[in-house]
Amino acid sequence: MSPPAHEIVVVPPKDETRRQECYNVRIQVFVHEQGFPLDVEIDEFDGTSTHFLLRLVPSLIPIGTIRACSPIGASYYKLSRLAVLKEYRQFKFGRDLVLALHDWVKAETKRIGGLDHAEVIAHSQIPVKSFYAKYGYEPEGGEFDEDGAPHQKMVVRLPLGP
Numbered sequence: 001m002s003p004p005a006h007e008i009v010v011v012p013p014k015d016e017t018r019r020q021e022c023y024n025v026r027i028q029v030f031v032h033e034q035g036f037p038l039d040v041e042i043d044e045f046d047g048t049s050t051h052f053l054l055r056l057v058p059s060l061i062p063i064g065t066i067r068a069c070s071p072i073g074a075s076y077y078k079l080s081r082l083a084v085l086k087e088y089r090q091f092k093f094g095r096d097l098v099l100a101l102h103d104w105v106k107a108e109t110k111r112i113g114g115l116d117h118a119e120v121i122a123h124s125q126i127p128v129k130s131f132y133a134k135y136g137y138e139p140e141g142g143e144f145d146e147d148g149a150p151h152q153k154m155v156v157r158l159p160l161g162p
């Protein structure tokens with residue numbers, strides 16, 4: 001089955017309306033489906049992160065999201081909060097969100113200058129490690145607990161090219 005018509009919108013930190021739409025997808029997936037506590041879902045990184053909102057067109061119904069943040073002083077970006085609503089999985093929307101984030105991170109890294117590659121890290125839930133591996137992520141270190149569930153640090157280095 002071909003995927004429904006959709007678009008991915010880059011949501012800068014100041015766009016609180018679209019950021020809330022990203023939160024709504026996350027709450028549906030991480031809190032209601034996976035059982036993570038609501039009080040850890042929205043965290044201190046949300047206000048400074050760039051979010052990506054995947055929505056159906058022309059209805060503009062939000063169905064997926066991911067976010068990128070770069071800790072102050074760091075030269076890498078952190079990918080987190082990747083979620084696609086259950087009924088819209090297996091349409092490659094997860095892939096499209098990761099690749100949209102990669103494009104944005106590469107452009108930002110080029111804009112800042114001084115590096116020949118961009119680096120992205122993700123804290124993967126264990127069952128999803130093989131999903132990230134498809135996009136070049138490799139495990140670094142051992143498993144650790146985050147928000148009550150085991151996770152694995154995964155890292156990818158993206159060449160910037162000419």
Ligand SMILES: CC(C)(COP(=O)(O)OP(=O)(O)OC[C@H]1O[C@@H](n2cnc3c(N)ncnc32)[C@H](O)[C@@H]1OP(=O)(O)O)[C@@H](O)C(=O)NCCC(=O)NCCS
Pocket residue numbers: 029082083084085088089090091092093094095096123124125127128129130131134
């Ligand atoms: C993980 C998630 C975002 C994947 O989204 P999706 O739109 O269903 O994935 P895609 O259709 O883009 O799949 C891309 C590829 O990854 C594979 N894949 C999808 N879900 C996977 C999973 N949970 N584990 C391993 N591989 C997976 C697909 O089979 C596909 O492989 P292919 O290209 O070889 O055919 C989605 O399942 C989800 O929201 N899960 C709940 C939230 C979650 O666990 N987020 C990650 C937190 S670390």
